[in-house]
Amino acid sequence: MKKMWLIGLNTFRESMRKKTLYIILIFALIVIGASKLFSFLTAEEELKMIKDVSFSAIEFFGALMAIFGSLYAISTEIERRTIYTLLTKPIRRSDFVLGKFFGVSMIVLINFILMTVFFIGLLFFKKSPPDLQVFKTLLLIFFELILISGITLALGTFTSDAFNIICSFFLYIVGHLTSYGKELVERTENIIVRGLTDMLYTLVPNYENFNIRDKIVVGLNVSWGYVGWTILYGILYLCIALYIALYFFEKREI
Amino acid sequence: MAIIETKNLTKHYILGKRKVVVGLEKVNLEVNEGEIFGILGPNGSGKTTCLKLLLGILFPTAGEAYIMGKPPHDVDMKKHVGFLPENPYYYDYLTGPELLQFYASLFSLEAQTAKKRIDQLLELVDLHNAKRLHLKHYSKGMLERIGLAASLINDPEILILDEPTTGLDPIGCRDTRNLLLQLKQQGKTILLSSHFLSEVERVCDRIAIFHRGYLLALGTLDGLNSQYQATNLEDLFVKTISSFDNQEAAKTGDVT
Numbered sequence: 001m002k003k004m005w006l007i008g009l010n011t012f013r014e015s016m017r018k019k020t021l022y023i024i025l026i027f028a029l030i031v032i033g034a035s036k037l038f039s040f041l042t043a044e045e046e047l048k049m050i051k052d053v054s055f056s057a058i059e060f061f062g063a064l065m066a067i068f069g070s071l072y073a074i075s076t077e078i079e080r081r082t083i084y085t086l087l088t089k090p091i092r093r094s095d096f097v098l099g100k101f102f103g104v105s106m107i108v109l110i111n112f113i114l115m116t117v118f119f120i121g122l123l124f125f126k127k128s129p130p131d132l133q134v135f136k137t138l139l140l141i142f143f144e145l146i147l148i149s150g151i152t153l154a155l156g157t158f159t160s161d162a163f164n165i166i167c168s169f170f171l172y173i174v175g176h177l178t179s180y181g182k183e184l185v186e187r188t189e190n191i192i193v194r195g196l197t198d199m200l201y202t203l204v205p206n207y208e209n210f211n212i213r214d215k216i217v218v219g220l221n222v223s224w225g226y227v228g229w230t231i232l233y234g235i236l237y238l239c240i241a242l243y244i245a246l247y248f249f250e251k252r253e254i
Numbered sequence: 255m256a257i258i259e260t261k262n263l264t265k266h267y268i269l270g271k272r273k274v275v276v277g278l279e280k281v282n283l284e285v286n287e288g289e290i291f292g293i294l295g296p297n298g299s300g301k302t303t304c305l306k307l308l309l310g311i312l313f314p315t316a317g318e319a320y321i322m323g324k325p326p327h328d329v330d331m332k333k334h335v336g337f338l339p340e341n342p343y344y345y346d347y348l349t350g351p352e353l354l355q356f357y358a359s360l361f362s363l364e365a366q367t368a369k370k371r372i373d374q375l376l377e378l379v380d381l382h383n384a385k386r387l388h389l390k391h392y393s394k395g396m397l398e399r400i401g402l403a404a405s406l407i408n409d410p411e412i413l414i415l416d417e418p419t420t421g422l423d424p425i426g427c428r429d430t431r432n433l434l435l436q437l438k439q440q441g442k443t444i445l446l447s448s449h450f451l452s453e454v455e456r457v458c459d460r461i462a463i464f465h466r467g468y469l470l471a472l473g474t475l476d477g478l479n480s481q482y483q484a485t486n487l488e489d490l491f492v493k494t495i496s497s498f499d500n501q502e503a504a505k506t507g508d509v510t
């Protein structure tokens with residue numbers, strides 16, 4: 001348990017010093033900042049715009065960080081062969097995998113906090129302090145980002161980097177389209193197509209569940225019940241992803 | 255009893271449906287407590303494969319490996335082992351002391367003990383003047399030396415070194431050789447590999463010659479020299495390897 005922490009902290013420290021992820025962060029801050037440039041809008045419309053763009057930016061750039069952070073967490077250790085030294089220390093392979101997950105989660109958390117603080121600052125600046133609904137939206141975005149990290153990490157234990165990136169982005173896109181897909185499929189008669197898509201629907205992480213910003217931006221409320229269930233869904237899915245990661249990494253030759 | 259032991263240790267790398275590369279073939283080794291044991295062999299002879307199998311980085315196709323009577327995946331056994339990989343490479347953005355501190359923490363060393371050891375080790379490998387330099391800026395020889403320090407952080411009873419002299423200049427080689435002798439005097443067991451017959455190999459009490467995954471010869475240098483009527487290590491090396499190649503060629507019907 002403690003060793004997992006140490007490995008996570010080391011991962012976090014390295015990536016903070018490497019500064020590559022900062023580029024994504026800076027980009028995100030620019031996008032969030034730019035959302036207030038639409039001064040021709042009425043005050044109310046402008047606020048909607050700021051929220052909409054900021055939520056989207058936090059989610060999208062957060063997802064980029066989660067995917068690239070997880071990808072590099074394991075693959076650079078292997079590429080750089082630092083993993084040989086690490087795995088010959090008295091640690092279990094599970095300490096390594098879970099440590100990497102914690103490290104990436106910390107990176108995602110820090111970047112998420114920075115973007116969020118910037119966004120909330122902007123809201124205060126516009127004299128519209130964030131309400132509870134804004135926090136619910138952010139909370140769900142954060143859990144989505146953690147789930148994305150877990151899934152990319154799991155893929156990384158048994159696929160190549162290139163395949164992992166493609167898969168992670170594919171899941172990211174499809175995972176956001178699931179509800180559209182479901183609607184479309186409901187209209188088809190073909191049983192095979194239906195069966196296949198039904199299966200896909202259950203297997204693919206339903207990232208769209210975590211997206212309540214469309215509702216929040218237009219002033220609708222989302223219940224805590226929904227938020228709670230969605231977080232539970234995220235945690236369950238994450239556990240499965242981490243279990244897969246542990247299973248494959250245990251047998252992996254390096 | 256042997257402190258490191260392999261029994262018919264075999265590793266075949268499966269590269270495709272019908273393509274298999276022999277990494278190691280039925281190797282039986284016993285390294286005794288307190289000796290310096292050298293695995294010598296040309297590039298691709300299976301030295302690294304053998305060490306990785308012992309440490310659980312690779313899994314054997316067949317056979318067994320034991321360190322202190324424990325299988326490679328045993329976590330507690332690793333507390334007593336230090337390992338220096340081939341061409342070591344570490345975290346670019348850490349400094350030498352930070353790297354050692356990180357490894358010390360994985361051995362759960364106490365802060366006081368760790369700090370003292372880190373200072374001693376940096377002194378020992380002559381890197382105490384580079385304390386604030388990120389490893390990114392280290393030269394190959396410096397990496398080899400910080401690697402050696404890292405492998406000693408837990409004061410291991412068994413030291414496993416994969417090509418410890420590859421990146422070193424003649425002075426570095428001499429220093430390493432002296433260090434190995436000093437460690438031996440402290441009662442440590444050392445298993446090292448090399449493809450390169452420098453003086454370091456001459457500190458070995460016993461050597462094993464690997465070729466194409468096979469263990470061709472094993473014994474003390476003097477013993478092997480007289481067995482193969484060789485005059486020195488280099489001669490021995492060439493003789494064992496070419497006689498193996500000739501036998502193989504004869505088996506497959508080639509004329510040499």
Ligand SMILES: Nc1ncnc2c1ncn2[C@@H]1O[C@H](COP(=O)(O)OP(=O)(O)O)[C@@H](O)[C@H]1O
Nearest residue numbers: 267275276277296297298299300301302303304
């Ligand atoms: N991961 C791997 N996949 C396929 N073949 C490998 C792998 N690692 C080593 N080999 C092959 O196994 C043989 C022994 O390699 P190795 O143990 O690295 O030799 P050495 O350390 O003596 O140079 C070589 O033929 C090498 O090509």
Ligand SMILES: [Mg+2]
Nearest residue numbers: 301302303340
């Ligand atoms: Mg090698």
